[in-house]
Amino acid sequence: MIIEPTQPTGKNPREMFAGDVWLDVIAAPHEVGQRMTVATVRFAPGARTAWHSHARGQYLRVTQGVARFGHRDGTIIDVHPGQTLYTPPGEDHWHAAAPGCFMEHIAMLEAGDDPATTTTWKEHITDDEYAGRSVDG
Known part of the structure; x- marks a missing residue:
């Protein structure tokens, strides 16, 4: 058994996030064959991810605030x-803090067969997508 060393909080990169988002790793693979990564992620009000998908899906447990999740069909939860x-494997989505509140979730996901394919990052979401407004009118 080992006690995991504390790692400094990281700020997520602008290429993949809009607004202020911080990440604390809880668990990461140590040995061959291990795939699970777990992290606490904190979003400032209105902060959000870009569109993305995960090779093996993802679980997100909301621990504080209100999280907003979007799907390509325009659904917001x-x-x-x-x-x-x-979120099932390969499903495009985004996550964010709802307007006016901070949000924290615990992210749990498994690495893809090629770790570089674990998360596929895409374009940033628009303000209309975040707000749930149709771009068609």
Whole structure:
């Protein structure tokens, strides 16, 4: 058994996030064959990810605030503390703090067969997508 060393909080990169988002790793693979990564992620009000998908899906457990999740079909789901959202493998989505509040979730995902394919990052979401407004009118 080992106690994991504390790692400094990291700020997520602008290429993949809009607004202020911080990450604390809870667990990461140590040995061959291990795939699970777990992290606490904190979003400032209105902060959000870009569109992305995960090779093996992702679980997000909301621990504080209100999380907002978006799907390519325009569906937006607000998730509250104590609720867990599952995103299936390959499904494009984004996550964010709802307007006016900080949000924290625990992210749990497994690495892809090629770790470089674990998360596929895409374009940033628009303000209209975040707000749930149709771009067609």
